[in-house]
Amino acid sequence: MHEIGIAEAILDAVEKRAAGRPVKHARVRAGALLRISEPAINQAFAMVSAGSPAEGARLELVIVPARHICRTCRHTTTSDDAFASCGGCGxxxxxxxxxxxxxxxSIQTTEAAHVPGHPRGDSGDPARPS
Structure with a gap:
């Protein structure tokens, strides 16, 4: 299951960005050639994030297709297939x-907090009047 290694890399990035805050959601853009699916990566992420601030977080996966350029006819297309043939000349x-x-x-933490350095505060902060 190659998703474990990918999930570990995602967890590392999530933990750095979260800076210790509990995470409930993360959005990840992954190339189609990585061949990962959302259910598989969420299962792997649940395993590797146990005991971390990202435990229980859900990953949203956005798959980005590869771009293929034919050297013969210069036709360009996108595809999820690493072994695509040219749609123009075959x-x-x-x-x-x-x-x-x-x-x-992106990540979404479970805390609504004041934005540091913002004089009017965060409208989601109940301690500060809007």
């Missing part, structure tokens, strides 16, 4: 770009 001399990225886009 050739297989293809250059693949992207599709292997893994990016933590």
């Amino acid at each position: 050739g297989i001399d293809i250059v693949t770009e992207g599709g292997d990225e893994l990016i933590l886009e």
Whole structure:
């Protein structure tokens, strides 16, 4: 299950961004060539995040297709398939770009807090009047 290693990398990034705050949701952009599914990555993340501030957090997975460029006819397309043939000429001399990225886009912590340095405060902070 290669998702375990990917989940560990995601957890590392989540913990750094959360800075000790409990996390309830994270959004991750993953290239299609990584071949991960949302149920599998959530299961792996649940295993590796046990006992961490991200325990119980749900991952939202956004799959990004790879870009394929045919060297023969220069036709460009996107696909989830690493072994795609050209849709223009049927050739297989293809250059693949992207599709292997893994990016933590955002996290949501369980705390509504004051934004440091913002003089009017955060409207979600019950201790501060709006």
